[in-house]
Amino acid sequence: MIKKICAALLTAMLISSAATAADKDAEPSEVNADEIEYDMSTQKVAASGNVFIKHGKAADTQTPSELNADAVEYDMNSGIMSAAGNVLLKNGLTRATGLHAMYNVNTKAAHLVGNVIVVREDMRITCNTLASDGQGHMTADGNVIATQKVAPDAKYPDGDTRTFRSERLDYFPDDRKHFLIPTGGIAESTAEGTFTADYMEGWLVDEHYIGTGNAHLVSPARNMEAGGDMVDYSGKDAGKAVLSGNAWAVQDNNTIRGNRLTVYLADDGKLKAEDNAAPQLELPKLEMPKMPTVDKAFEKTDADNKTVVDEFKRVAPVNEEELIGKEIATEPFADDKADSAQIEPVTEDKADGDTILIDPANEASGNEP
Numbered sequence: 433m434i435k436k437i438c439a440a441l442l443t444a445m446l447i448s449s450a451a452t453a454a455d456k457d458a459e460p461s462e463v464n465a466d467e468i469e470y471d472m473s474t475q476k477v478a479a480s481g482n483v484f485i486k487h488g489k490a491a492d493t494q495t496p497s498e499l500n501a502d503a504v505e506y507d508m509n510s511g512i513m514s515a516a517g518n519v520l521l522k523n524g525l526t527r528a529t530g531l532h533a534m535y536n537v538n539t540k541a542a543h544l545v546g547n548v549i550v551v552r553e554d555m556r557i558t559c560n561t562l563a564s565d566g567q568g569h570m571t572a573d574g575n576v577i578a579t580q581k582v583a584p585d586a587k588y589p590d591g592d593t594r595t596f597r598s599e600r601l602d603y604f605p606d607d608r609k610h611f612l613i614p615t616g617g618i619a620e621s622t623a624e625g626t627f628t629a630d631y632m633e634g635w636l637v638d639e640h641y642i643g644t645g646n647a648h649l650v651s652p653a654r655n656m657e658a659g660g661d662m663v664d665y666s667g668k669d670a671g672k673a674v675l676s677g678n679a680w681a682v683q684d685n686n687t688i689r690g691n692r693l694t695v696y697l698a699d700d701g702k703l704k705a706e707d708n709a710a711p712q713l714e715l716p717k718l719e720m721p722k723m724p725t726v727d728k729a730f731e732k733t734d735a736d737n738k739t740v741v742d743e744f745k746r747v748a749p750v751n752e753e754e755l756i757g758k759e760i761a762t763e764p765f766a767d768d769k770a771d772s773a774q775i776e777p778v779t780e781d782k783a784d785g786d787t788i789l790i791d792p793a794n795e796a797s798g799n800e801p
Contacts, residue, residue: 461537462486462496463506475508485513487537498522499535511538519544525605527551528562540566548572552605555580555636559601568606576601578611580636592623594636609636616645624667625651639667649673651697656683658695671697 466481479485480503486496502517512534515521519533523540531546542564544550550557550570560574572578578601582592598617604610613632619641620626627650629643643649647663650656661677672694675681679693 461488465504477504477506477508479504479506483515495524497524497535497537497540499533501533510536512536523566525552526564528564530562536566540564542566554582555603555605555609557601557603568604570603570605572601572603574599576617578603580609588623590623592621594622595620598632607635608638610634611636621667623653625649625653627663627665629663641665641667647675654683654697656681656695656697658682658693660693667697673697 463477463479463483463485465479465483467479469478470476471478483499483501483504485499485504485506487499488497489495498521499513499515500518500520501515503515505514506512513536515533515535517531519528519530521528521533521535521542521544523535523542528542528544528548528550530544530548533542533544535542542562544562546560548557548559548562550559550562550572555578557570557572557576557578559572559576562570562572564570576596576598578596580594582588582594584591596611596613596617596619598613598615600613600615601617602612602614611634616628616630617632618626618628619632619634627641627643627648629647630645632641632643634641642665643663645661646659647661648657648659649663649665658673658675658679658681660675660679662675664674664676666672675693675695677691679691680687680689681693681695682688
């Protein structure tokens with residue numbers, strides 16, 4: 433049997449129902465709406481028009497959970513609320529809005545669909561859908577943009593805005609604001625730069641981010657880029673990035689490569705690399721000036737723009753006809769003269785070391801000695 437009842441009567445019935453159910457939150461509930469219908473046989477409530485429901489206490493603040501919507505159906509047996517239109521859900525430190533929502537008042541689990549916006553402390557998430565297990569784990573899907581506002585401090589005098597974009601993001605606000613981006617994405621910081629990878633995770637409290645697969649870090653403030661198969665970035669205090677696997681880092685025109693590099697991000701913007709595995713240093717490329725060709729080096733142009741040959745080619749030509757039939761007098765070198773003056777004519781062969789003199793008269797006559 434369905435009856436239209438007033439909000440005060442329904443609230444009293446909800447208190448009684450909650451108090452007698454051992455597996456439900458025994459804290460009193462409050463329901464307000466322009467119109468409320470209650471089915472006693474199914475223990476279901478249908479409310480419409482400026483619906484407001486308060487139930488139980490959130491674990492993080494011990495304040496009641498609240499739900500506002502255009503229309504709500506509430507199953508008192510399961511503790512599940514189904515809300516539609518201008519949904520606003522408050523649970524402790526978390527505020528969430530969407531077009532539709534389902535919320536379990538007992539487990540604090542929630543599922544929001546359509547133009548979802550979730551705010552928790554300094555973190556704001558927009559997405560298509562969001563699911564929360566009520567135990568500190570949120571999963572955002574579809575066009576996810578998560579933004580964290582950092583107040584000005586000693587390190588960031590102008591503050592900082594960190595933005596994370598992906599198709600999916602898992603967020604654990606109670607675990608040092610731990611997040612996971614399993615399908616890859618981009619992390620942007622107005623003060624530090626950008627960080628991309630195929631898989632990312634980080635802890636916002638520690639400014640600690642890890643990227644795996646095509647990891648790429650860009651810091652315009654330091655005029656620096658770095659990357660590798662994995663990048664482990666710690667931005668707190670001095671700041672450093674550990675690059676692993678095909679690691680590289682570039683600043684200005686200087687490049688350093690290695691299997692594992694540790695890059696220290698100094699306050700003055702200078703990159704300091706620790707070569708963990710004998711990195712290769714690449715010097716800036718120098719362009720050599722263009723040299724003239726050999727022909728051009730030995731040629732010059734006179735006033736009439738005619739090419740003349742330099743001293744290397746200005747040798748007078750030899751007239752071969754003047755040399756025909758003429759003897760060319762040659763003069764022996766001085767050393768040759770000196771040697772010829774010392775040589776005596778040999779009168780006969782030498783044999784066994786004895787010199788035999790031949791009488792020219794006998795030689796001419798053919799007489800034997």
